[in-house]
Amino acid sequence: MFKIKKKAEKQKPAILYNIVEDYSEFEAPGNVTACAMTFKEDLAAHAKVLSESYEIPLEIVSRLLTEGGVYVYPQIGGILTRGLFACRIDPNGEVAKQTWILDLMQFAEAEQLTQARGIPLAEVAAMVFHRTLPEALQAKLDQKNLGIDYRTLDRAVAKGGDIKYIDFRKDWSPHFKRLCIMPDGQLLETGGVEEFAQLHGVTPAQAKTLVEQGGTLEVSGEILACQIVNGQPAVARFNAKNYLKAKELVRQKKIHILDALSEVAYNDPTMMRGLARKEFGSRA
Structure with a gap:
């Protein structure tokens, strides 16, 4: 008898976010989409998507998502054309992991503050980024789980527990609409x-x-x-x-x-x- 081969099923793309809040109409550079996840982080999938989105080597993104820190984009022909990518991880695990991009103007400000105050670039990058965000989003970031009433969430989303990470994105991504x-x-x-x-x-x-x-x-x-x-x-x-x-x-x-x-x-x-x-x- 001949065995009928089943067609290999296409692997479904990983679900990176189950909470998305759109602030894209806010004044730049704070016009972000806050993309959060309550389920356990799929580090490999998360790193792959951010690597492709931001054109950063995969191994660097993986390391930053594990350890935290910043990646400064290299100069092209002696000219800096992009700012930096940052990943902030709370060592106590009380605040969700956060990633974001600083544009050239924000990066220049961060570098000046670093040199003037002697503060690590990663800390200054967070200061510069967060103060440009909409006030409503800043207030939410001061609260656990963005201040969301979990009773209003889909049961499957709420079942994941606390928010594990938030990506502040500006790109057009398959992972949100x-x-x-x-x-x-x-x-x-x-x-x-x-x-x-x-x-x-x-x-x-x-x-x-x-x-x-x-x-x-x-x-x-x-x-x-x-x-x-x-x-x-x-x-x-x-x-x-x-x-x-x-x-x-x-x-x-x-x-x-x-x-x-x-x-x-x-x-x-x-x-x-x-x-x-x-x-x-x-x-x-």
Whole structure:
């Protein structure tokens, strides 16, 4: 008898976060998404994702997630183009592990304070980062488990116990969702550039360029528009009718296509319902 080989099941991606709080609309550089986990850390998966996201060697990320500390990005052609990555671990285990990135301006401030006060860079990096965060998030970080009432959480999430780590992220990741307003007013969630590309029928390279640089992208007679607000992508898709209206506004008013699309969206009751839901959700 012939044995029928079963297809090898695709390994499901590790779940890195089960609590996500979005502060991406806050003023930069404090516009972060706080991504937390109540389950035991999968160190290998956690390190792999952060290594890929921040373009840091895997062994360095693994060490930092184990020991804590900072990684200063190397200069490229004698020029510093990025700041640093930090991982803070409470030696007493009372505060959840935290990771974040400092941009160039924040890194420069941290270096100045380090030299002026003689304080280790890791400590100064934490000071500089935390004081730029929204006041609401700063207040939550002073409380255990972000001050969350565990009775309001999904039972499976709460069952994990205390928060084990928090990644403060600004990238577009498969491990948490971002919203796109569709022509019919729907708010569709996508996690990561590949899923976003698949939803809209574009290539991953096109999607990556759009969400990193902003601008527009024509798709089957419709148009995708992305504005970078405080370093974060805000995306909407417009149908052919609204795209024509926007092009007419560009012709009449001599304005940029993104400004024209914004005007069209604000005058479209259907799209405005989606925008209102997005804004309400971000305040909840």
